[in-house]
Structure formats: structure tokens, C-alpha cells
Amino acid sequence: MKLIKNEKNGPQGCAFPxxxxxxxxxxxxxxxxxxxxxxxEPWQVEQVVTPPSVHVRQEALLAVHWHPEFVPMEHIRxxxxxxxxxxxxxxxxxxxxxxxxxxxGHTGVEVDCFSSGFNRKVQLLLHFANDRVKDxxxxxxxxxxxxxxxxxxxxxxxxxxxxxxxxxxxxAARGTGADRxxxxxxxxxxxxxxxxxxERWSDVPRLSVKNKLLRNWFDAMRPExxxxxxxxxxxxxxxxxxxxxxxxxxxxFYRASEVIEEVRSLGGCIVIPHPxxxxxxxxxxxxxxxxxxxxPQSRExxxxxxxxxxxxxxxxxxxxxxxxxMGDDCHMGEKTKxxxxxxxxxxxxxxxxxxxxxxxxxxxxxxxxxxxxRSVISEYKARLAG
Numbered sequence: 001m002k003l004i005k006n007e008k009n010g011p012q013g014c015a016f017p018x019x020x021x022x023x024x025x026x027x028x029x030x031x032x033x034x035x036x037x038x039x040x041e042p043w044q045v046e047q048v049v050t051p052p053s054v055h056v057r058q059e060a061l062l063a064v065h066w067h068p069e070f071v072p073m074e075h076i077r078x079x080x081x082x083x084x085x086x087x088x089x090x091x092x093x094x095x096x097x098x099x100x101x102x103x104x105g106h107t108g109v110e111v112d113c114f115s116s117g118f119n120r121k122v123q124l125l126l127h128f129a130n131d132r133v134k135d136x137x138x139x140x141x142x143x144x145x146x147x148x149x150x151x152x153x154x155x156x157x158x159x160x161x162x163x164x165x166x167x168x169x170x171x172a173a174r175g176t177g178a179d180r181x182x183x184x185x186x187x188x189x190x191x192x193x194x195x196x197x198x199e200r201w202s203d204v205p206r207l208s209v210k211n212k213l214l215r216n217w218f219d220a221m222r223p224e225x226x227x228x229x230x231x232x233x234x235x236x237x238x239x240x241x242x243x244x245x246x247x248x249x250x251x252x253f254y255r256a257s258e259v260i261e262e263v264r265s266l267g268g269c270i271v272i273p274h275p276x277x278x279x280x281x282x283x284x285x286x287x288x289x290x291x292x293x294x295x296p297q298s299r300e301x302x303x304x305x306x307x308x309x310x311x312x313x314x315x316x317x318x319x320x321x322x323x324x325x326m327g328d329d330c331h332m333g334e335k336t337k338x339x340x341x342x343x344x345x346x347x348x349x350x351x352x353x354x355x356x357x358x359x360x361x362x363x364x365x366x367x368x369x370x371x372x373x374r375s376v377i378s379e380y381k382a383r384l385a386g
Contacts, residue, residue: 022191024192028192028196031217031221032217034220035208036200036213038070038207040072040075040336044336045075048071048079048335048336049082050082051079051350053083055084057086058352059086060088060089060090060373060374061080061084061087061373062090062091062352062377063091063093063351063352064091064092064093064125064325065271065273065292066092066095066327066329067094067097067329067330067331067332068096068332069331069333070207070336071333071335073094073103080092083350083351083352083353084352089373089374091377091381092104092352093108093127095110096110097111097147098110098149099143099147100133100143105129106128107128107129107133108125108126108128109126110123110125111123111124111126111142112149113146113253113254113255113258114255117283118280118281119250120250120280121248121250122256122278122281124271124272124273124288125271125292126259126263127269127270127380127384128263128266128267128268128269129386132268133266133268138262139263139266142258145254146253146254147206149252149253150210151209153210153244154211154213155194157211157240158194158214162187162190162191162194164187171239172236172240173236176232178236182232182233182236183236185233186233186237189218189221190214193213193214193217211241215234216337218233219234219337222340222341260287260288269289269290269380269383270288270289270290271325272286272288273292273327274295274297274327274329275291275292275305276298277297288322290324290376291308291324291325292325292327293325294326294327294362295326295327296348303361303362306324309322320383323376324366324376325376326354326356326357327354328349328352328353330349331346334346334347335347357372
């Protein structure tokens with residue numbers, strides 16, 4: 001994603017223009033082209049291939065929940081090799097949202113689906129040996145349908161702002177303190193993005209058509225608006241987005257049970273990611289290979305989740321153990337942004353970096369059950385090989 005690298009933050013607390021220009025300017029077109037582009041400038045490549053730290057003592061590398069986004073695998077590989085120079089055992093599988101992608105001998109995806117048992121959207125991580133998905137026509141069709149969810153939600157997000165949906169706008173404004181000037185400024189700019197998408201639809205990479213597009217548009221205006229104004233806009237956008245997601249029709253998604261059935265028919269494996277965000281999924285007893293007990297977004301109950309998995313394994317009378325996973329949930333696209341436009345929490349995530357494995361309290365629970373990165377790598381590779 002091509003962005004202008006800024007050397008300064010611009011004026012602090014910049015006021016919004018009294019009347020935002022409705023017409024699309026050359027600067028708007030340039031900004032749009034930059035935020036939808038998936039091409040990388042040399043400085044972006046340099047940021048991607050140069051990790052902020054090197055972990056020389058980590059010899060086992062397990063990463064089965066991470067998102068390449070639009071970053072070429074060759075650059076990701078360079079970063080991983082630089083970050084973990086002494087690894088001897090490894091299993092890396094990318095899990096792009098609703099899109100199959102491969103790394104060496106394995107293919108993965110994170111799929112959005114619907115758990116009817118508690119009426120909520122959930123995600124599942126699907127992993128395969130490459131040859132298992134060569135002719136997986138049904139699964140690929142299911143993913144192609146689900147892939148449209150993010151672009152569909154973006155258009156609803158934009159319509160909520162530009163039409164506008166008065167109830168949602170009022171609720172978002174109350175929750176964030178957004179005033180009329182900010183709301184109008186956002187409306188005019190989102191309308192421009194909407195028009196530019198329509199005019200250039202055939203040339204816009206589909207990976208760019210998601211909610212992040214609006215966030216990136218306004219972040220690209222940070223030099224003119226300043227940090228204070230931009231942060232206020234982002235808070236307001238986040239509130240509107242949450243309301244849009246809240247009202248999204250879950251019947252759009254395939255049921256989790258349907259996805260699991262199709263994966264099993266192909267000889268694939270399944271992991272439940274960040275269950276802390278939707279506890280009831282642990283009670284459904286889905287046919288899965290593993291449960292993620294730690295994630296940068298879900299780290300409060302790691303030791304408890306390990307106990308849940310261990311107790312489930314002790315109670316089972318047949319079948320294989322449920323494995324323990326930790327997911328770094330790294331989004332590589334974040335590392336292509338100028339440092340002052342990155343989300344610090346997301347930018348800190350790294351493929352294969354899961355500190356909980358080395359936490360003394362967590363290790364104590366893992367050792368008792370003979371669980372380690374190496375043991376999970378060995379067992380999961382065997383299952384994937386079928």
C-alpha cells in the first residue's frame with residue numbers, strides 16, 4: 001500500500017474547514033491511489049524486511065495465525081529469517097481472511113462463519129497440506145462468497161456516513177464527542193472515497209476494499225489536520241464501524257459446522273482462534289484440532305484456557321487430543337505504513353513471536369502435560385500430512 005512517508009506530524013489541533021470542498025481534487029485522487037495501492041515503495045520494503053529485534057535463542061518457530069495481506073511472501077521470508085536466525089524446527093502457515101494462501105508445503109485461511117448455537121459471527125483457522133486444496137472447488141466457492149463480506153461491510157459503513165443513518169451517527173457522536181464540523185468533514189471525505197471507488201472500481205485491488213480504507217484515507221491527511229483532529233476522526237469512525245458490524249446480517253455467513261464438515265472432507269485441520277472473545281464456542285464441542293490460548297487481543301485467560309484444554313483431553317474417550325496454540329495475529333500491512341501512522345499495538349505483533357510460551361506461570365502448566373512449541377509442531381505436521 002503506497003503512502004507518503006511523513007517526517008513531521010503537522011499542526012496540532014488543526015480545526016476542520018468551515019465548509020469542506022465537495023469536489024474531488026488532484027490531491028484527493030493522489031491520496032486515493034496511494035491508499036488503495038498494493039505496490040510497495042523501497043522504504044516500505046526496507047521496513048518489512050528489517051525486524052526491530054532479533055530472537056537468537058528461539059529455536060522452534062510456530063506460527064499458524066498471521067496475515068500477509070498485500071506484502072509479498074519473499075519480503076516476509078526475509079524478515080522471518082532475520083528475526084529467528086537459529087530456528088531448527090518450524091511450522092508457518094498464513095491465514096489471510098477468507099482467502100487461501102500458501103507457505104512452503106502448507107496452505108491456510110482464517111474464515112468468518114456463523115455459530116448458530118449462540119447467534120454470533122466467529123472465526124476458524126483452516127490449515128491444509130497444499131495438495132489437499134488443489135481441487136477444493138466447494139471450499140473455494142464458500143471462501144469467495146465470504147470474502148465479499150468485508151467489501152460489503154465497507155459500503156454499508158460508507159452509506160451510514162454519507163446517506164446518513166441518523167440514529168447510528170447520533171450514537172457514534174455521543175460516544176466520541178464528535179461535533180457537527182467533524183461529522184460534516186468526515187461525510188464529505190467519505191463521499192469522495194465512495195465516488196472514487198465507483199469511478200475506478202475495475203482498477204482497485206480487492207484486498208484494499210475493506211473498512212481499513214477509510215482509516216487509511218484519514219491517516220494520510222494527518223500532516224494537514226494534525227494528530228489531535230485525526231485522532232478524533234478515527235475515534236468517531238471506529239464508533240460508526242462498531243455499530244455497522246453490530247447490525248450486520250449473520251445469515252450471510254456459512255455455519256461453523258458447515259465449514260468444519262467441508263474441511264474434514266478435504267483432510268484439513270481446524271483451530272479456534274482467540275476464544276476469549278466468544279466464550280460459548282468452547283462449549284459447542286466442535287470437531288477441531290486445537291484451541292488458541294493466547295493472542296495479542298486475548299491474553300488475560302491463557303492459564304485458564306490451558307486448563308480447559310487439558311481437562312477436555314482428560315475427559316475424552318476417543319479421538320485425538322485438542323492441541324494448544326498461540327496466535328501472534330500479525331498483520332503485515334501495518335508494517336508498511338509510516339511509523340507515525342501505525343497502530344502501535346498492531347505494529348508490535350510479529351510472526352512467530354508469542355511471549356506466553358516463555359512465561360514462567362504458563363510454562364509450568366505446559367510442562368506438566370509435556371506441551372511445547374516443538375511438540376505441537378511435530379504433532380500438527382503429522383495431522384496435516386494425514
